[in-house]
Amino acid sequence: MRVLNTTDSVAIPEGVTVTVAKRYVTVKGPRGTLERDFHHAHFDMKVVGDRFVVELWFGKKNQIALVKTILSHVRNMITGVTKGIRVRMRFAYAHFPINVTVENSVVEIRNFLGEKVVRRVPVSEGVTCTRTDPAKQKDELVLEGNDLEQVTGCAASIHQSCLVKKKDIRKFLDGIYVSEKGHVVED
Numbered sequence: 249m250r251v252l253n254t255t256d257s258v259a260i261p262e263g264v265t266v267t268v269a270k271r272y273v274t275v276k277g278p279r280g281t282l283e284r285d286f287h288h289a290h291f292d293m294k295v296v297g298d299r300f301v302v303e304l305w306f307g308k309k310n311q312i313a314l315v316k317t318i319l320s321h322v323r324n325m326i327t328g329v330t331k332g333i334r335v336r337m338r339f340a341y342a343h344f345p346i347n348v349t350v351e352n353s354v355v356e357i358r359n360f361l362g363e364k365v366v367r368r369v370p371v372s373e374g375v376t377c378t379r380t381d382p383a384k385q386k387d388e389l390v391l392e393g394n395d396l397e398q399v400t401g402c403a404a405s406i407h408q409s410c411l412v413k414k415k416d417i418r419k420f421l422d423g424i425y426v427s428e429k430g431h432v433v434e435d
Contacts, residue, residue: 255303256319261326270287289314325395330433346359
């Protein structure tokens with residue numbers, strides 16, 4: 249069954265400009281610019297006043313769900329250009345200390361479970377990766393950026409590179425885990 253009209257919107261805060269051209273959304277804010285292509289979604293997208301509006305005519309159930317998904321993406325873009333995204337990751341190990349270095353946008357992980365293999369994880373463009381000062385917080389990695397998907401994608405890549413294989417994961421809990429997600433600019 250098709251629904252006649254589905255309309256939803258998200259508020260645009262002050263200091264942020266959202267432009268739409270042929271379903272190509274650009275969000276500019278104090279921390280930078282983010283762009284996203286929504287060509288796959290055949291909806292009417294426009295900026296009316298201080299709101300970003302998505303409208304769908306004669307939509308099916310899965311298309312109506314996509315309206316909320318697009319608004320969530322735009323809301324995440326607005327959050328990224330105003331507050332930024334920060335993900336903190338901690339190293340967990342029982343015996344062999346994990347050694348992590350960050351050089352030229354590549355994270356190198358050594359001595360994981362005592363292995364000699366060096367794991368190299370590239371950091372996406374637009375994401376900064378740093379180690380915290382050991383005097384403040386031991387064994388911590390901080391990822392910062394404006395794009396939520398890039399920052400959390402890098403965190404997932406780092407986590408997945410240190411998965412324990414062919415052992416009981418209830419016993420071998422070694423790895424690099426996300427400990428905190430937040431914003432660069434706190435309220």
